Amino acid sequence: xxxxxxxxxxxxxxxxxxxxxxxxxxxxxxxxxxxxxxxxxxxxxxxxxxxxxxxxxxxxxxxxxxxxxxxxxxxxxxxxxxxxxxxxxxxxxxxxxxxxxxxxxxxxxxxxxxxxxxxxxxxxxxxxxxxxxxxxxxxxxxxxxxxxxxxxxxxxxxxxxxxxxxxxxxxxxxx
Amino acid sequence: xxxxxxxxxxxxxxxxxxxxxxxxxxxxxxxxxxxxxxxxxxxxxxxxxxxxxxxxxxxxxxxxxxxxxxxxxxxxxxxxxxxxxxxxxxxxxxxxxxxxxxxxxxxxxxxxxxxxxxxxxxxxxxxxxxxxxxxxxxxxxxxxxxxxxxxxxxxxxxxxxxxxxxxxxxxxxxxxxxxxxxxxxxxxxxxxxxxxxxxxxxxxxxxxxxxxxxxxxxxxxxxxxxxxxxxxxxxxxxxxxxxxxxxxxxxxxxxxxxxxxxxxxxxxxxxxxxxxxxxxxxxxxxxxxxxxxxxxxxxxxxxxxxxxxxxxxxxxxxxxxxxxxxxxxxxxxxxxxxxxxxxxxxxxxxxxxxxxxxxxxxxxxxxxxxxxxxxxxxxxxxxxxxxxxxxxxxxxxxxxxxxxxxxxxxxxxxxxxxxxxxxxxxxxxxxxxxxxxxxxxxxxxxxxxxxxx
Numbered sequence: 001x002x003x004x005x006x007x008x009x010x011x012x013x014x015x016x017x018x019x020x021x022x023x024x025x026x027x028x029x030x031x032x033x034x035x036x037x038x039x040x041x042x043x044x045x046x047x048x049x050x051x052x053x054x055x056x057x058x059x060x061x062x063x064x065x066x067x068x069x070x071x072x073x074x075x076x077x078x079x080x081x082x083x084x085x086x087x088x089x090x091x092x093x094x095x096x097x098x099x100x101x102x103x104x105x106x107x108x109x110x111x112x113x114x115x116x117x118x119x120x121x122x123x124x125x126x127x128x129x130x131x132x133x134x135x136x137x138x139x140x141x142x143x144x145x146x147x148x149x150x151x152x153x154x155x156x157x158x159x160x161x162x163x164x165x166x167x168x169x170x171x172x173x174x175x
Numbered sequence: 176x177x178x179x180x181x182x183x184x185x186x187x188x189x190x191x192x193x194x195x196x197x198x199x200x201x202x203x204x205x206x207x208x209x210x211x212x213x214x215x216x217x218x219x220x221x222x223x224x225x226x227x228x229x230x231x232x233x234x235x236x237x238x239x240x241x242x243x244x245x246x247x248x249x250x251x252x253x254x255x256x257x258x259x260x261x262x263x264x265x266x267x268x269x270x271x272x273x274x275x276x277x278x279x280x281x282x283x284x285x286x287x288x289x290x291x292x293x294x295x296x297x298x299x300x301x302x303x304x305x306x307x308x309x310x311x312x313x314x315x316x317x318x319x320x321x322x323x324x325x326x327x328x329x330x331x332x333x334x335x336x337x338x339x340x341x342x343x344x345x346x347x348x349x350x351x352x353x354x355x356x357x358x359x360x361x362x363x364x365x366x367x368x369x370x371x372x373x374x375x376x377x378x379x380x381x382x383x384x385x386x387x388x389x390x391x392x393x394x395x396x397x398x399x400x401x402x403x404x405x406x407x408x409x410x411x412x413x414x415x416x417x418x419x420x421x422x423x424x425x426x427x428x429x430x431x432x433x434x435x436x437x438x439x440x441x442x443x444x445x446x447x448x449x450x451x452x453x454x455x456x457x458x459x460x461x462x463x464x465x466x467x468x469x470x471x472x473x474x475x476x477x478x479x480x481x482x483x484x485x486x487x488x489x490x491x492x493x494x495x496x497x498x499x500x501x502x503x504x505x506x507x508x509x510x511x512x513x514x515x516x517x518x519x520x521x522x523x524x525x526x527x528x529x530x531x532x533x534x535x536x537x538x539x540x541x542x543x544x545x546x547x548x549x550x551x552x553x554x555x556x557x558x559x560x561x562x563x564x565x566x567x568x569x570x571x572x573x574x575x576x577x578x579x580x581x582x583x584x585x586x587x588x589x590x591x592x593x594x595x596x597x598x599x600x601x602x603x604x605x606x607x608x609x610x611x612x613x614x615x616x617x618x619x620x621x622x623x624x625x626x627x628x
Contacts (some may be wrong), residue, residue: 047541095228095241096225096241098228129270131240155225155245156210
C-alpha cells in the first residue's frame with residue numbers, strides 16, 4: 001500500500017461517520033481510529049484456530065488524531081516492553097502454556113540474540129496439555145532480546161522475543 | 176483442607192464470589208482472565224492472575240486446554256468453573272481428573288446424566304418423581320403432529336441438549352406446528368450443535384420453583400430449601416426469592432424431598448439445583464431439569480440459612496463429608512434477589528456496554544451486593560450483561576420487598592443504562608407485592624412499562 005492510498009483512506013474516514021476502521025490485506029493490517037477507541041478484538045493478535053498459531057507481532061498502526069483516549073480495557077504489557085528497545089517489535093505468546101526455546105531437550109535453541117528470523121520461522125514451542133504448538137515469528141528481522149526462559153510458564157499475549165524488523169528505518173512513529 | 180490454590184475459570188461477579196470464598200478458607204486464588212478482562216476486578220483481586228486468551232470466549236473462557244494449562248502452570252490444585260462457560264461441560268471435569276486437578280463441581284457422569292434433557296426426564300421418571308407430560312425424541316413433523324394430539328395444546332418444543340431458554344418454542348394451535356418445529360430445530364442446532372427436539376405440555380399458570388441440594392462423596396445428601404424464580408423474561412430469570420411464597424407447607428415439603436431424592440438416587444456430588452414447574456391450578460409439581468453447578472441466584476438461599484454454598488462446594492470437592500445434616504438446615508426470614516444488567520429496558524433490553532462513570536451501590540444491614548463493577552470500569556461488549564446482584568433480606572417477604580425497593584432507589588449507576596428502573600417498576604406492582612404471579616407475568620408487564628427516550 002502506498003502512502004497516497006493510506007492518506008486517501010484517512011480522508012475517507014475523517015469525512016465519514018465511522019469512528020474506527022480495521023483493514024487487512026494479506027499481511028498488511030491497518031487500524032484507524034478517530035476517538036482513540038480500539039476494540040480489543042482488533043488489537044488482539046488473533047491467534048488462528050488450530051494447533052499451530054501465528055503470533056502477530058506488530059502493534060496496529062494507531063493513527064492519532066483525537067485527544068488521548070479514554071483507556072480501553074486493553075494495553076498488553078508487551079507494548080511497554082517493546083519501547084525498551086527502540087524500533088523493536090514483540091513476538092507474543094499465542095496461547096497460555098509452557099514455553100520451550102529448543103525443539104527438544106539438549107538441542108540448540110531455535111533462535112539466539114543477534115540471529116536473523118524470517119516471518120514463517122518457528123522461534124519456539126508452547127506445550128499445552130502435552131501438545132506442542134509452534135510459535136511463528138511473524139516478522140522478518142534480527143532478534144534483539146529473548147524475554148522468557150526455557151520451560152517457563154507463559155500467559156497469552158506475553159512477550160517472548162523482541163525483534164528489530166528489517167527494512168524499517170530508525171522510526172519515530174507515523175507522524 | 177487439601178486444596179491450597181484454586182484457579183477461577185470464570186469472570187464477573189461469580190469470579191469475585193469464588194475468590195472471596197477462597198480467602199475465607201485461607202486458600203489462594205488464581206484468576207484466569209481473557210485479554211478483555213485484563214483490567215477487571217477479579218484479575219486484580221486474586222492472588223495471581225493469568226491471561227488465558229483473547230476476548231472471544233471460544234478462545235479463552237471456553238477453551239479447556241487453556242484453562243487446564245493455566246491451572247497446571249500456576250500449580251493450582253483445583254478449578255472452580257463458576258456458572259455458564261464450562262461449568263456444565265463434562266469434558267472440563269474429565270480433563271481435571273486426568274491432570275490430577277480437583278474439579279469444584281459434580282462428577283462428569285452427573286453432568287452428562289442431566290445435560291441431555293430427554294435423558295434426564297427418563298432417569299427422574301424412574302425415581303418416581305413426576306415429570307411434565309411430554310414425548311420422547313420427536314423425529315419429524317408428521318410424528319410431532321401425532322404426539323401433539325396426544326399431549327394437547329398449548330405445548331412446547333424443547334431442545335434435548337437445551338439450556339438458557341434457547342431452542343424453546345410455544346405452539347398454541349396445530350397450524351403453528353410446522354414453523355415451530357423448524358425454527359426450534361434450527362435454533363437448537365445453532366446453539367448446541369444438536370437439533371434433537373421433544374414435546375412438553377405447556378402449563379400456562381405455572382411457577383418456577385427450584386431446590387438447592389448438596390451431596391458429598393459418601394452419598395450424604397441434604398436440601399437447602401427452595402427458591403422461586405417465576406419472574407422471567409425470555410426464559411431468563413430476573414428476580415428470585417426464597418422461600419417460595421405461594422406454596423402450601425405440604426407441597427413445599429414434597430418438592431424439597433423430590434429434589435433431595437433425585438440427588439440421592441443419582442449419587443450426586445457437590446452443589447446442584449433441581450428445577451420444578453408448579454401448576455398453580457392443579458397444585459401439582461413436575462420435574463423440569465437439573466443444573467449441575469452453583470447458580471446465579473444462590474445468595475437468596477445463603478441469606479435465609481446463613482450457609483456459604485461456595486465454601487460448601489470447595490469442602491466437598493476437597494473430599495470432606497458434609498458438615499451439616501438435614502436438621503441443621505434452618506430457614507429464617509425471606510430474601511429477594513434482583514439481577515441488575517447493563518440493558519436498556521426502554522429500548523427492548525438493548526445491551527449497553529461501555530464505561531461506568533458512577534457506581535454507588537446501597538449499603539446497610541440485610542443488603543448484599545455481589546458485583547465486579549466499580550466507577551471507571553468499562554463493561555466489555557463480549558460477555559453477558561450482568562453488572563450486579565442485589566439481595567435483601569427481611570423478617571418476612573413484605574420487609575424484604577420494601578428493603579429491595581429502597582435499595583434499588585438508592586443504587587446510583589452512571590455511564591451505562593441499567594435495568595434498575597425496570598426492576599423498581601416490577602416490584603411496585605400490586606401482583607408482585609401480593610405474590611400472585613406466574614412465569615408469564617413479567618412479559619405481560621412489559622407493555623405497561625413507561626416508554627421514554
